[in-house]
Amino acid sequence: MDKPVIILGAKGIAHPALEIFNSNQVIVYGFLDEHEKLHGSEINVVPILGHPEDDGYLKLIGKKCEAFVAVDDNKYRQFLVQMLNEKRKVQPVNAIHERAYISTDASIGHGNFVNAQVTVGAGAKVGSHCIFHTGAIIDHTCELEDFVQIGAGSIINAGVTIKEGAFIGSGVTIVSGITIGKEARVGAGSVVIADVKDGETVFGNPAAPIKK
Incomplete structure (x- = not known):
């Protein structure tokens, strides 16, 4: 995988997802999470940048970055996958x-x-x-x-x-x-x-x- 990854979600499986990408020498650009109190914090020096529906970050996906949805809740996971399919015309890696x-x-x-x-x-x-x-x-x-x-x-x-x-x-x-x-x-x-x-x-x- 040549492009860095943006991880949607910063709780649950997000931390082990970061470890998985690290294990494969894939750079993680940052996390996006719906909880504003997490914004500006870090997971293993990787920043939580903002909200998953923020177009300022989403516009990077498909051009400069890949995406991975690290959300345990199936309904919200489905929503984010559909959003990536429709807005960015990409499938999560x-x-x-x-x-x-x-x-x-x-x-x-x-x-x-x-x-x-x-x-x-x-x-x-x-x-x-x-x-x-x-x-x-x-x-x-x-x-x-x-x-x-x-x-x-x-x-x-x-x-x-x-x-x-x-x-x-x-x-x-x-x-x-x-x-x-x-x-x-x-x-x-x-x-x-x-x-x-x-x-x-x-x-x-x-x-x-x-x-x-």
Whole structure:
């Protein structure tokens, strides 16, 4: 990556995203965050410049800088991605740690956060704008749609399908062949042995729906 990166967001995954770009010898120009109290401060000597919707900074993206969206909240993440697509006609770049492993025949989209020790296996298909925390395993032939989040140390076994916007907590095990529905949530430490419906929240070993 020849151009420096502007990171949208300065909380949550923003700090580890900076470390990922540093690990790949990519310069981070600065952060943009919606909270004004952060403006003018720094993360590891990299400045928080202003607001993500400030055209003065956005105009740099696509010409002089690349962009990465470092926001955990999926709705705001989607808003910022759409803004970059429409205003700047760009897709956010991937942030892939140098100690992550992505199989040579796996496919991966744009704007993904892939932290250290993550494994993406052979034939896996990963969409765009996903978040994979430290040590997550995405085994061979899994299919993950856009805006999926996988917690640290979770094991997604072979042939699992995870639909758009689903959230998988830390330390989860999902057995082979399972489908996790759109915007479903799986609580930390759960063992999933049956399909999870769209919008459903499950927890436990074996994971069971939580009644609202």
